[in-house]
Amino acid sequence: MFQNRFFRRAAALVLTLALAAAAALPGLAAYPMPIQTASETEAVYLFNADTGKTILAQNADQQQYVASLTKMMTALLLLESGKDLNGEVTVPTAMTQEFKDIQNANGMTAGLRIGETVRRIDLLYALLVSSANDAASVIAYDVGGSVLDFVRQMNARAAELGCTGTNFTCAHGLFDYGNVSTAEDMARIAAECYKNPTFVQVSGTAAYTMPATNLHQNERTINSTNPLTDTGSEFYRSYIKCVKGGFTTLAGRCAVAFAEQGGHTYGLVILHADNASLYTECDQLLDWAFESFSDRPLVDTQTELTTVDLTKCRAQPTAALYAAAPVSGYGHADDVVSYAFDLPESIPATVKNGQKVGTATVYLDGYEVGTVDLVTHAEYISDFRTDSKATLLLLCTLVVILGALTVLTLAAGGGSLNLRRRKRRH
Numbered sequence: 001m002f003q004n005r006f007f008r009r010a011a012a013l014v015l016t017l018a019l020a021a022a023a024a025l026p027g028l029a030a031y032p033m034p035i036q037t038a039s040e041t042e043a044v045y046l047f048n049a050d051t052g053k054t055i056l057a058q059n060a061d062q063q064q065y066v067a068s069l070t071k072m073m074t075a076l077l078l079l080e081s082g083k084d085l086n087g088e089v090t091v092p093t094a095m096t097q098e099f100k101d102i103q104n105a106n107g108m109t110a111g112l113r114i115g116e117t118v119r120r121i122d123l124l125y126a127l128l129v130s131s132a133n134d135a136a137s138v139i140a141y142d143v144g145g146s147v148l149d150f151v152r153q154m155n156a157r158a159a160e161l162g163c164t165g166t167n168f169t170c171a172h173g174l175f176d177y178g179n180v181s182t183a184e185d186m187a188r189i190a191a192e193c194y195k196n197p198t199f200v201q202v203s204g205t206a207a208y209t210m211p212a213t214n215l216h217q218n219e220r221t222i223n224s225t226n227p228l229t230d231t232g233s234e235f236y237r238s239y240i241k242c243v244k245g246g247f248t249t250l251a252g253r254c255a256v257a258f259a260e261q262g263g264h265t266y267g268l269v270i271l272h273a274d275n276a277s278l279y280t281e282c283d284q285l286l287d288w289a290f291e292s293f294s295d296r297p298l299v300d301t302q303t304e305l306t307t308v309d310l311t312k313c314r315a316q317p318t319a320a321l322y323a324a325a326p327v328s329g330y331g332h333a334d335d336v337v338s339y340a341f342d343l344p345e346s347i348p349a350t351v352k353n354g355q356k357v358g359t360a361t362v363y364l365d366g367y368e369v370g371t372v373d374l375v376t377h378a379e380y381i382s383d384f385r386t387d388s389k390a391t392l393l394l395l396c397t398l399v400v401i402l403g404a405l406t407v408l409t410l411a412a413g414g415g416s417l418n419l420r421r422r423k424r425r426h
Helices: 002-024 068-078 093-104 119-127 133-144 146-160 183-194 197-202 279-292 383-423
Strands: 044-050 054-057 089-091 118-121 207-212 220-223 240-248 252-261 265-273 294-297 306-311 320-325 327-332 335-340 346-348 355-362 367-376
Touching: 002 279, 044 183, 044 279, 044 320, 068 119, 068 133, 068 146, 068 183, 068 197, 068 240, 068 252, 068 335, 118 119, 118 183, 119 133, 119 207, 133 146, 183 197, 183 252, 183 265, 197 240, 252 335, 265 279, 265 294, 279 294, 279 383, 306 355, 320 335
Parallel strands: 306 346
Antiparallel strands: 044 054, 044 265, 089 118, 207 220, 240 252, 252 265, 294 327, 306 320, 320 367, 335 355, 355 367
């Protein structure tokens, strides 16, 4: 009994330490890279957006230029500012030099003009759909009061999200100098963006009509720069819900995508990719994720999970415990199922069949899936109850024997008396 208790406690301790270690190392890749990326310096980070679990990581903690992926933070700060998205903003004169710098860098624009009045929602669509750099700068001025103060807000928000390798120097990412992050940091920012339904809707839009303004008499249609959301593209995937791409000479091709299928969501970040391979790799990695992970049974109700020590039961020193209900989970075929048990050190017999004794928390590859009750599949009789029955049976037997002896004695005594009486008569 002591050995069983010792080994159970030791196993629980090992499991606790293993789970703590897994939680402390969230950036480690859980699985080998299923494809050969075009460049060894390319950064890749694929994660389960529902649980935060790292699926794949390559150079994920190395700083890279992030180009227009910067605009995700710009969008996030606008959405978190509380400003009315249907409210209007007038492009200030202070944007004159900023617009010239964007033009000189051959950056994408929405054709905004000084003095033009536009709605914030239209700026957001221009920012995320066509990756307009001028829209990013106007948003920065509107939310931060100045581009410089807005950049400070960007870096402060990144730090709040746990980003340790990120430094923003502009609101759009067109200017590379010092504007860096890591694939893992960008995943943190992207995951926060994905929580906002407006961000998901806007960034998943393939084309948007900008309404006429005081300086643009006609409507304008802006188109997504990303083929992953283009139904006519060879790279299109129906499960991709939102995406943001980017490119500069130093940053190379960059992309963030979120894909949802069968109730499960993945986020993917690729930095410093080759121009020709980026979207192929996006498709390959997301296809692999949905093909390699699935819902599967983890625990049934007929397999013994553990035991608990019994007291007052010499015949059976332990009771086998089973899950009261089946447990399923979503994961890879190679994921290991483990348990953390919440049990008393021992329980006294009698224990009824189906009695709840404790609980088991089920983990799949170190991530908690759920908790299930642990019950018995047999009745374990107390020694006291057994001994009492035996004692009662013995007493009953003795009573019967004594009764029989009494009857025999009385019968024998009666016969002897009759014999003496007959002798006297003679």
